[in-house]
Amino acid sequence: MISPTFRILEVNLSSGRSAIRSMPGVETCLGGSGLAARLHLDLAKPHLAWDDPAQPLIFAIGPLTGFFPLMSKSVCAFTSPLHSQYAESHAGGRSALALRFTGLDALIVTGRSERPVVLHLGCNVIELLDAGYLWGKDALTTGKLLRSILKGSGHRTIIRIGPAGENKSAMACINVDTYRHFGRLGGGAVMGAKNLKAIAIEGNGSQDLPAGKDYSALYADIFRKLTDTDMMRKYHNLGTASNLEALNELKALPWRNLQATSDPGITGISGQRFADDTLLRNAACSGCPVGCIHIGFVREKFHADNQYLYRQVGYDYEPIFATGSMLGLTKAPEVLTVMDEVEKVGLDVMSAGVALAWATEALEHGLVSVEQTGVGLRFGEVEGYLKAMPMLAGGVNEFWRLLAAGTMAAARHYGGQDFACVLGQEMAGYATGEVFYVAQSLGLRHSHLDTGAYSYDQSNAPKDVTKALEFLLEDERERVVLTSMVACLFARKVYDPDTLRQCLTVLGGREIADGLDKAGSRIQNLRWQARIANGYDPFQVKIPKRFLEVSTWKGQTDPQYLENLRLAYAKAIKEMSGQGN
Amino acid sequence: MKQLVASRMERCIGCHSCSLACARLVHKCLSWENAGIRIQSSGGLSTGFLAKVCLTCDPPPCAAACPTGSLKARKGGGVVQQKKLCIQCGKCAAACPVEAIALDRLGNPYVCIHCGSCVDFCPHDCLEMREVEA
Numbered sequence: 039m040i041s042p043t044f045r046i047l048e049v050n051l052s053s054g055r056s057a058i059r060s061m062p063g064v065e066t067c068l069g070g071s072g073l074a075a076r077l078h079l080d081l082a083k084p085h086l087a088w089d090d091p092a093q094p095l096i097f098a099i100g101p102l103t104g105f106f107p108l109m110s111k112s113v114c115a116f117t118s119p120l121h122s123q124y125a126e127s128h129a130g131g132r133s134a135l136a137l138r139f140t141g142l143d144a145l146i147v148t149g150r151s152e153r154p155v156v157l158h159l160g161c162n163v164i165e166l167l168d169a170g171y172l173w174g175k176d177a178l179t180t181g182k183l184l185r186s187i188l189k190g191s192g193h194r195t196i197i198r199i200g201p202a203g204e205n206k207s208a209m210a211c212i213n214v215d216t217y218r219h220f221g222r223l224g225g226g227a228v229m230g231a232k233n234l235k236a237i238a239i240e241g242n243g244s245q246d247l248p249a250g251k252d253y254s255a256l257y258a259d260i261f262r263k264l265t266d267t268d269m270m271r272k273y274h275n276l277g278t279a280s281n282l283e284a285l286n287e288l289k290a291l292p293w294r295n296l297q298a299t300s301d302p303g304i305t306g307i308s309g310q311r312f313a314d315d316t317l318l319r320n321a322a323c324s325g326c327p328v329g330c331i332h333i334g335f336v337r338e339k340f341h342a343d344n345q346y347l348y349r350q351v352g353y354d355y356e357p358i359f360a361t362g363s364m365l366g367l368t369k370a371p372e373v374l375t376v377m378d379e380v381e382k383v384g385l386d387v388m389s390a391g392v393a394l395a396w397a398t399e400a401l402e403h404g405l406v407s408v409e410q411t412g413v414g415l416r417f418g419e420v421e422g423y424l425k426a427m428p429m430l431a432g433g434v435n436e437f438w439r440l441l442a443a444g445t446m447a448a449a450r451h452y453g454g455q456d457f458a459c460v461l462g463q464e465m466a467g468y469a470t471g472e473v474f475y476v477a478q479s480l481g482l483r484h485s486h487l488d489t490g491a492y493s494y495d496q497s498n499a500p501k502d503v504t505k506a507l508e509f510l511l512e513d514e515r516e517r518v519v520l521t522s523m524v525a526c527l528f529a530r531k532v533y534d535p536d537t538l539r540q541c542l543t544v545l546g547g548r549e550i551a552d553g554l555d556k557a558g559s560r561i562q563n564l565r566w567q568a569r570i571a572n573g574y575d576p577f578q579v580k581i582p583k584r585f586l587e588v589s590t591w592k593g594q595t596d597p598q599y600l601e602n603l604r605l606a607y608a609k610a611i612k613e614m615s616g617q618g619n
Numbered sequence: 620m621k622q623l624v625a626s627r628m629e630r631c632i633g634c635h636s637c638s639l640a641c642a643r644l645v646h647k648c649l650s651w652e653n654a655g656i657r658i659q660s661s662g663g664l665s666t667g668f669l670a671k672v673c674l675t676c677d678p679p680p681c682a683a684a685c686p687t688g689s690l691k692a693r694k695g696g697g698v699v700q701q702k703k704l705c706i707q708c709g710k711c712a713a714a715c716p717v718e719a720i721a722l723d724r725l726g727n728p729y730v731c732i733h734c735g736s737c738v739d740f741c742p743h744d745c746l747e748m749r750e751v752e753a
Binding site: 104105107135138139161162192193241242243244245246247253254257261265319320321322323324325326327328329331 | 632
């Protein structure tokens with residue numbers, strides 16, 4: 039049932055004390071994205087550094103979390119080490135249901151522990167456990183050790199960082215239950231800065247349900263749409279990896295640091311190839327019957343006497359783009375091996391792959407030397423990339439420390455800004471055209487998920503700035519409502535506005551349902567206020583020259599259309615934040 | 620007489636839809652814990668999943684341990700439950716050899732009653748209702 043107030047746990051790692059408080063505003067903030075932005079505006083300190091102990095690390099779920107299928111994600115919000123501004127990142131796994139079943143709408147972590155710790159939570163436990171012995175351990179080993187140390191029911195989430203987070207890399211991710219991640223914008227570094235190696239949450243409580251049969255009937259109806267129709271087939275069949283072949287065909291798949299957009303090597307890394315040769319099985323986030331998590335399998339002979347080891351690696355479109363086509367790797371097992379290394383060191387795979395692609399081209403151009411990098415990098419050769427990932431995560435010398443602060447930070451120092459594939463942060467895998475380049479560059483999360491701009495490009499819409507801007511703003515508003523619930527965006531066609539209103543109403547949230555459209559617009563503005571409160575100026579965002587050189591099925595990028603849309607979107611963002619004109 | 624059998628757990632993706640269905644439809648709550656069937660990873664998500672569910676012992680040790688008759692042997696194996704007789708002593712859960720009985724924070728036991736409500740919510744047909752001789 040939906041409460042009119044949020045229940046929020048604040049844990050201060052400096053003092054070791056906690057507090058649970060109620061906060062009004064469910065009808066205006068909803069939860070998830072809206073709640074996270076509200077809390078960040080209230081608690082973050084814009085005048086302090088991103089890693090100041092006072093800065094909050096926020097995890098939030100929404101009013102429908104767990105109550106309906108695919109309401110299965112959590113929002114993590116923080117001040118980003120990449121740009122020292124508001125950042126949001128989303129993940130699934132068990133994180134959302136674990137929070138739901140501890141009875142919390144949000145968890146806020148402030149302060150900094152003197153020693154590395156694990157925060158252990160449940161309905162009747164809040165404790166900080168010494169984790170000195172886990173510091174330096176990779177993200178996968180950390181998960182395994184904590185599973186045996188904390189005797190839980192199996193209904194828990196283990197959120198942890200690897201060495202990249204400990205080293206405060208701006209591209210450090212937070213690993214969630216091995217195969218999911220709060221990937222982008224450096225959340226792992228925020229945990230590292232707080233000396234917080236992991237958060238383990240036991241969801242050992244339960245929630246009341248409404249009386250009568252309406253709720254169960256609505257649940258069953260939505261469940262059937264998700265499982266008995268073809269609406270979600272793409273996601274559990276080949277998964278997002280099916281996009282590789284499609285985008286390569288369109289000449290929109292970035293290859294070798296976006297020096298090309300199509301390559302015959304696609305046959306080695308297509309979704310079908312991964313399924314045929316490596317797919318071990320599927321898995322799901324808790325509360326999602328779709329099961330889009332694809333776990334690939336690769337074995338390696340490590341001794342002449344037929345001694346093998348095996349790796350199980352979660353794959354998706356974006357990781358394959360970032361560690362496959364972007365690095366010129368065209369053999370699925372090699373790509374999985376690089377992904378596994380990324381997973382262990384706790385880097386955001388998209389940022390890491392794109393960063394190494396830039397480093398490879400910088401080496402080709404002689405902007406940096408092998409003496410500086412400590413390892414040779416060549417497109418298509420896996421060995422260098424396997425060696426480079428721990429160096430990037432560890433910041434082992436000046437070059438790797440600069441690159442860990444972001445590809446553009448390194449490019450500003452060494453040169454090569456023109457070919458740094460950075461759209462706010464390292465690009466997502468869509469060389470689809472002007473609308474996507476603008477949307478990721480300026481978008482709140484600098485992500486392909488803020489809007490469906492990559493789809494808009496593929497719709498071959500005419501180059502009309504007004505129409506493109508309308509699409510960006512409306513699509514963002516609709517997605518903000520979903521990410522406030524917090525739905526998996528794969529379910530966006532199932533959870534249309536009417537369905538969302540039915541879900542809220544059946545759980546006793548009639549007033550919230552009636553005001554959903556207004557809340558969406560308000561939250562859209564609130565998030566931009568949170569971002570701009572930390573100094574974001576969308577007019578200052580530049581789109582590197584490499585994106586103007588891209589040629590897709592539509593031909594070369596139109597620089598005037600790109601620039602006009604960039605300025606129009608920047609203006610709209612300022613207006614949404616209340617700082618227009 | 621039909622029994623719930625988790626016969627194809629190698630197909631399980633760990634979505635917990637079965638547990639959520641049991642809690643929702645049988646026990647009228649939102650939970651992945653307060654349910655007659657519960658899903659656990661068998662040592663981390665990388666190694667697949669197990670169902671913690673009644674294996675229809677006959678005679679059932681949980682019923683033997685129950686001091687009030689709240690749990691009684693069911694024809695064909697397993698138990699029937701009369702919740703109003705339960706004193707939350709937890710003896711049933713302790714007696715179950717496969718941890719198929721969950722206790723909530725108040726000590727109330729949750730055990731599969733073989734009603735089959737969960738079966739339709741498994742997206743991969745891991746579960747089935749199988750006819751047995753009573």
